[in-house]
Amino acid sequence: MKKLVDVKGLCVDYITFDGRVRAVNDVSFHIGQGEILGLAGESGCGKSTVAFSLMRLHRPPALISEGEILFDGKDVLEMDDEELCDYRWKGASMVFQSAMNCLNPVKTIEYQFRDIFEAHNMVKSKQEAIEKAKSLLRIVDIPEERLFDYPHQFSGGMRQRVVIAMALALNPKLLIMDEPTTALDVVVQREILQKVYELKEQFGFSILFITHDLSLMVEFCDRIGIMYSGQLVELAPSKQILDIPHHPYAQGLGGSFPTLIGELQEMKGIPGTPLDLSNVPDGCRFAPRCTAVQDKCRKVEPKLFQLNDKRWAACHFPVNLTHAEQAIDAVVLED
Ligand SMILES: Nc1ncnc2c1ncn2[C@@H]1O[C@H](COP(=O)(O)OP(=O)(O)OP(=O)(O)O)[C@@H](O)[C@H]1O
Ligand SMILES: [Mg+2]
DSSP states (O other), X not given: XXXXXXXXXXXXXXXXXXXXXEEEEEEEEEEETTOEEEEEOSTTSSHHHHHHHHHTXXXXXXXXXXXXXXXXXXXXXXXXXXXXXXXXXXXXXXXXXXXXXXXXXXXXXXXXXXXXXXXXXXXXSHHHHHHHHXXXXXXXXXXXXXXXXXXXXXXXXXXXXXXXXXXXXXXXXXXXXXXXXXXXXXXXXXXXXXXXXXXXXXHOOEEEEEOSOHXXXXXXXXXXXXXXXXXXXXXXXXXHHTTSOOSHHHHHHHTTSOOSSSSOOOOOOXXXXXXXXXSOXXXXXXXGXXXXXXHHHHHSOOXXXXXXXXXXXXXXXXXXXXXXXXXXXXXXXHX
């Protein structure tokens, strides 16, 4: 699968009165063309910060201090204003975490669609913009006559669908969805994601999907990355990450939510609290909460390494390894 996005060693700092807080530390991953990659992890672990970096939307006090973000082979961090304008919406577009509040409350939906088309010189007349906007509304199952309504005249789920339609307005190659369906009931949530999936199949774009709902993520994504304290600690095909986790944190996450089928199991949760990013200890950031912690974990920071062609983990003592993976792990441990 050809890489559409290739993130290498991304570091993002927030400059605060108490100094620099590294919210994203040395994060590397790729998203293939047409692939859905999920990002999961506790609140505050840096998921939205990564998403904002991909769009290059950070403003002070945030600073991308290291790394490279290649989109179709072009470095997003090196783009000038003109290239960036072209990249946003056409290359990558984003449905924000608070998508429902993204719409301008005093402008009609029609005005807001038209604004996008005109800003990118995509239409020659107002009528053309209206026709394009209507067809986008039809795609997300909203009657086209609603185009002239104000955001408050829509239900929450409809507003969310309008935002998704806007994100698709310029046929992006990458759609970033940061908790797009949070605050919606499960039926509407499923309808929306089903729709997005159908559109992805139709248009072939890639998706970066961020959510706290792990079961939804497993169902919707091809691969999932698990973040902890600003770092990517595991990356695996979605069907494997909860059943055969390699990182103790991914294992803990898997034990923290109930399954609807199978035997009744006691949920275990993960002891302790997330790390204070302004005071990061030596070694592995998960060590204070890890049930399998060893001396080395408190001294040496584990790097994300590749265990096979589909799996990466950042742990000195990964669990559930196959024989082949154990052999690779042994080499890494010696280094
Ligand atoms: N403007 C800011 N100034 C200082 N720190 C910030 C700022 N914005 C975010 N942070 C910090 O960066 C870290 C990562 O935040 P981010 O919003 O990326 O987390 P998240 O994983 O998306 O969380 P959630 O699941 O709650 O949306 C957090 O510790 C947060 O406190
Ligand atoms: Mg977030």
